[in-house]
Amino acid sequence: MLPRHHDPIVAIATAPGRGAVGIVRVSGRDLSGFVRALLGRSLVPRHAHYLPFTDAQGQAIDHGLALYFPAPHSYTGEDVLELQAHGGPVVLQLLLARCLDVAAQALPGLRLAEPGEFTERAFLNDKLDLAQAEAVSDLIEASTEAAARSAGRSLAGAFSQQVEGLRERLVRLRLLVEATLDFPEEEIDFLEKADARGQLDGVRTALQALLDQAHQGALLREGIRLVLAGQPNVGKSSLLNALAGAELAIVTPIPGTTRDKVSQTIQIEGVPVHVIDTAGLREATDEVERIGIARSWSEIAQADVVLFLHDLTRLGQTDYDAGETDIAGRLPPGPQVVHVYNKLDARGLPPGLPQPHVALSAKTGEGLEALRRLLLEQVGWHAQPEGVFIARERHLRALRRTAEHLARAHDHARAADAALDLLAEELRLAHEALGEITGRMTPDELLGEIFRKFCIGK
Missing domain, CATH: 3.30.1360.120 (Probable tRNA modification gtpase trme; domain 1)
Incomplete structure (x- = not known):
């Protein structure tokens, strides 16, 4: 200390x-x-x-x-x-x-x-x-009931128990490898008699399942950053209002009504969704609108998912189609882009639309449920909240590093002339990466980074 x-x-x-x-x-x-x-x-x-x-x-x-x-x-x-x-x-x-x-x-x-x-x-x-300690903060900050219940499971030790179970399996595997290194004269055919390859494959399978669960928990904690983008008057503000179930953004027929972002957090199946309505994307001469459009592109770059809204009633108009092509060409490769065709109440869908897409009417609500389902699919949500524990990006990084070391260990174990010293080292590194989650292997600077984000009284 x-x-x-x-x-x-x-x-x-x-x-x-x-x-x-x-x-x-x-x-x-x-x-x-x-x-x-x-x-x-x-x-x-x-x-x-x-x-x-x-x-x-x-x-x-x-x-x-x-x-x-x-x-x-x-x-x-x-x-x-x-x-x-x-x-x-x-x-x-x-x-x-x-x-x-x-x-x-x-x-x-x-x-x-x-x-x-x-x-x-x-x-x-x-x-x-350490994972339980972080869950204390996550329980306090939970923005949905599902997130609170998942944080409670982490606080009770659900996540930690699975991590420690994997660590124990790695310890047994490391002991077998290192015993073979220490006593080569025994000529123990380690890989065959101890079924080391089978044990390693089992650990990798269990780790992948844990990583998937942790990803679900991270979605519950962090939520989805969802940005509504498109040309002016395609229905972005109407869609925000429809998703939120409240009149949060001003809706008028005048292009450029939204000058700055409007944000609201909603939830879909317990997953927080941070919805950001942005200024319409176009070439603007008004300085205030230009600043709003620049901020729109900044939000798009940071999004987990971008809903690119299209106005079905204007498809085929030369100026409108040119604007669509320009926006599509400037969308960054990182965020997942979902094409949303709005105003389905006024016009049907033409053939040959890009995937993934959803058609809806922000005015009547038709298609909103399909959009909600598609959003969860885009970010990989599939677990039921009752079986999810809360997790952080730090935990995901540690689990991914563990998976990388185990993949290299697998390659060494499968080689014809297995290099047991390299295999032992990769198992050691995987063991340490797992230990960072619960605090078994934790540098002091990481503790400072974690606990300074708590409130004073905790």
Whole structure:
């Protein structure tokens, strides 16, 4: 541990603003003396005590509940004191200041907690592994019910258990390889007798299944960045309103009505979809509209999926078709582009349209359900939320690195003159990459990157 991890810490553990209840949390190695100095009495562990919280003159700041959790049976694994008072900002700040004042004599070194430091200590004291610790933040930030349930499964250890199961299988495989390297005189036909190839294939198959599940979990956490693009007056704002079920964007027959992006988060089967309506793409002379169009192209470049809207009633018009060709030629190769033919209520579909495409009417709602299904297919969503755990891009990168090392290990194992030293090294690297997910192999700078994004009280 770093020296700062030994300091006692204190923070307001509830969200900023007014509420019925607010919590001030203290964590440290031995808080018994501090508790007596602050509250004037000892507390029975894990019992709620109703009492006054007093200032230096003995006047009551508030009356509330005090709970004391001695180590190791606490959230952080250290002694933890929680003061539950009325949730006014002034009251909580007074309690926080009182804790710091009392600590000058009774708990030297007490300082304000950094973002995520309570959960970081839970990780460092083996109360949670790293994937579970991240799930605490993901549960707080979940934007859909499915995301919250999946974060709860990760917090309960569903993801970690699968990762650790794979690590255990790799450990057994590494032991066999390295035993053969250590005792070559035994002439153990390792690859045949131990069925190393079969074991390695089994690990790779299980890893691929886990990677697929993690991808589903990452979609639940991050959502889909969906950009509506096209010429002016093709129905982008109408489609945003139809998807959101509310009048979020102004809709008029005047070209160029949308000058800047309009964003809204919706959900499809529990997956958050961040829908961004952009300014119509065309050659503009108005400076404000030109800035809006430049921002439209910037959003398109960052999209997971681009819905390229076409106006069925204008197909075949020379100027309109020329604009379609120009936009299509400038779309970046990265995002997946779905062609959406709008105003189906006014005109039928011509033959020979590009794939993938969907026809709809943003005005009547016809075709919206087909669009929702196609969007999920485009990003690879197929799991049911009940079986998904939350995952992050960091986890996906670690799993992909693991798969790459195992693929190279597979090549070495299948070679006629198998290089067992190279095979052993690839297995070791795969083992370490998996360990980064749960924190078995985690550099300090990665911990700082993860926990600084938490709120202060966690």
